[in-house]
Amino acid sequence: MANKKPTRDLIGIIWTNFWRSFLPRKYRGDYKGDDYFGNKYFEIPANPAVGQRKERWFEPADKEAFDQELTAEWEAWLRGRREEPPSRDELIKNLQVIEMKKRNAAELDAQYAKEKDAGALPKQVEGETIGTYPKYKDYEINPGKKPMDEKK
Known part of the structure; x- marks a missing residue:
């Protein structure tokens, strides 16, 4: 027997697609x-x-909140x-990790607040304005110029 290739029935394809277009879609x-x-x-x-x-x-x-x-x-x-x-287990595990990170961040924040109140940070030069980098006596303010102690 000879191998017959299936022919494309153009009218059949059009009819099938037309008929499927009337079937209800899954919404x-x-x-x-x-x-x-x-x-x-x-x-x-x-x-x-x-x-x-x-x-x-x-x-x-x-449904009213736009910051979901x-x-x-x-x-x-x-x-x-x-x-x-x-899975539900994966969601619970990651929620526990999130809560642990929040607790650790709160503990670190409290620890740094205590150190700041105790004066553990180095003393800064007087007269510093808000919004600038801290100025220390041991470092140059302008490159190539002498540090602040040596000017006096």
Whole structure:
């Protein structure tokens, strides 16, 4: 038998595409998860047969607030940098890391405030104005000129 190549039926392709255009489209996506801010995430899977790419979006917890926060994991999923949505365990673990960093920053801030109050910082030259770099007696103010102690 001879190998027959399938012929393209142009009218059949046009009719099939015309008929598919009347079929209902999927506007409501599949629920994929939520984050600890209360945002809900959805996806419509890709359908290459009709030339549709996958769509991802989120519904904010407060629809009136325009300064919504998104977790880094969900934002990566929305932008297509990761294929699978983040798991609940991953979100909890990263939230704990964020809270630990906030505690550590508050402890360091309190420690530096105590050192500043105790006078641990070097003495600066009197007459310094606000907004300039600190001036110390041991360093030159202008390159090539003598330090401040030697002028006296």
